[in-house]
Amino acid sequence: MGINGQFLSAIIPAAGSGDRLGASIPKALVVINGKTLIQRAVESILPHVDEIIIAAPKEFEREISALFTDNKKIKVISGGEVRSKSVAAALSQVNKNADYILVHDAARCFSTQAQTMRVIGALLAGDDAVVPGIEVVDTIKVIDSKSFAESTPSRSTLRAVQTPQGFSAQILHRAHQSGNDATDDAALVEALGIAVRVVPGEPNAHKVTTPADLEWAKRLAETNE
Ligand code: CTP
Ligand code: MG
Numbered sequence: 001m002g003i004n005g006q007f008l009s010a011i012i013p014a015a016g017s018g019d020r021l022g023a024s025i026p027k028a029l030v031v032i033n034g035k036t037l038i039q040r041a042v043e044s045i046l047p048h049v050d051e052i053i054i055a056a057p058k059e060f061e062r063e064i065s066a067l068f069t070d071n072k073k074i075k076v077i078s079g080g081e082v083r084s085k086s087v088a089a090a091l092s093q094v095n096k097n098a099d100y101i102l103v104h105d106a107a108r109c110f111s112t113q114a115q116t117m118r119v120i121g122a123l124l125a126g127d128d129a130v131v132p133g134i135e136v137v138d139t140i141k142v143i144d145s146k147s148f149a150e151s152t153p154s155r156s157t158l159r160a161v162q163t164p165q166g167f168s169a170q171i172l173h174r175a176h177q178s179g180n181d182a183t184d185d186a187a188l189v190e191a192l193g194i195a196v197r198v199v200p201g202e203p204n205a206h207k208v209t210t211p212a213d214l215e216w217a218k219r220l221a222e223t224n225e
Contacts, residue, residue: 002048002050003048006099006100007095007097007099007100008102009049009050009053009094009095009100009102010051010053010103011053011054011090012052012054012090012103013103014026014038014041014056014064014079017057021209021211023214027208028056028057028064028106029060032214032218032221033225037106037109038106039067041106041107042054042074044115044116045102045164046073046074047113048116049073050095050098051094051098052074053076053077054075054076055087056078058078058079061076061078075093077090082181083183084176084181084185099169100166100169101166102120102163102166103164103172103185104116107207107209108162108206108207109208110202110206110217111202111205112204115201115205119164119166121199123167123168127195129186129189129194129197130165130166130196130198131162131184131196131198131199132161132201132205133160133162133198133201134159134162135159136159136160139155161201162202162206162207163184167189174192175188175191178191
């Protein structure tokens with residue numbers, strides 16, 4: 001059992017095709033300085049959890065399993081059509097005794113173990129839902145359907161949120177019962193009226209989405225590794 005006798009599980013949705021990146025292979029298998037995005041995402045979590053369920057792109061399950069053959073903590077399953085479906089598919093395979101579940105995007109390949117520990121720390125201190133977030137530098141507008149600005153939220157009240165996001169197991173299961181799609185799991189938990197704690201995130205936990213992000217990630221890896 002993991003930290004403080006609690007069973008910690010993690011889900012890594014990695015089943016996206018990476019349309020905006022435009023590579024010829026699924027994004028999770030793109031290599032940065034000798035290591036795939038999915039391997040990097042796993043490394044930031046593995047030492048701190050009891051199991052990891054990876055949702056792989058259809059037809060790439062074996063390729064992803066082959067990256068982790070030596071690791072009994074890791075299980076690879078087939079993902080779904082949208083992110084929430086991939087998370088839900090992985091959730092159905094999580095150990096029934098799990099106390100807490102982390103959900104971490106494969107595309108956030110430079111999120112650190114320290115980030116994982118900040119999220120776990122807040123869970124163990126009593127929060128039911130925890131997300132890392134960073135201050136935003138741009139002014140953000142809410143727009144209407146015709147692209148006219150509707151309002152300007154005060155920047156001090158805004159956070160750009162990242163992963164890993166952490167939840168009490170029972171709450172994440174409840175959140176996914178709705179079957180709704182959302183760009184992050186915390187949104188489904190908020191919809192239940194449950195408080196979501198925001199802890200400090202990391203600029204480098206940025207999600208690799210576009211070709212420019214990939215260039216950034218390659219430069220960062222070459223500089224630091
Ligand atoms: N994801 C998933 N299943 C899907 C779609 C996305 O598991 N059907 C995962 C991605 O693999 C990624 C994370 O959710 O790790 C965040 O999604 P995103 O960055 O949007 O990745 P893609 O959906 O692959 O990229 P795009 O939207 O550009 O196609
Ligand atoms: Mg996507």
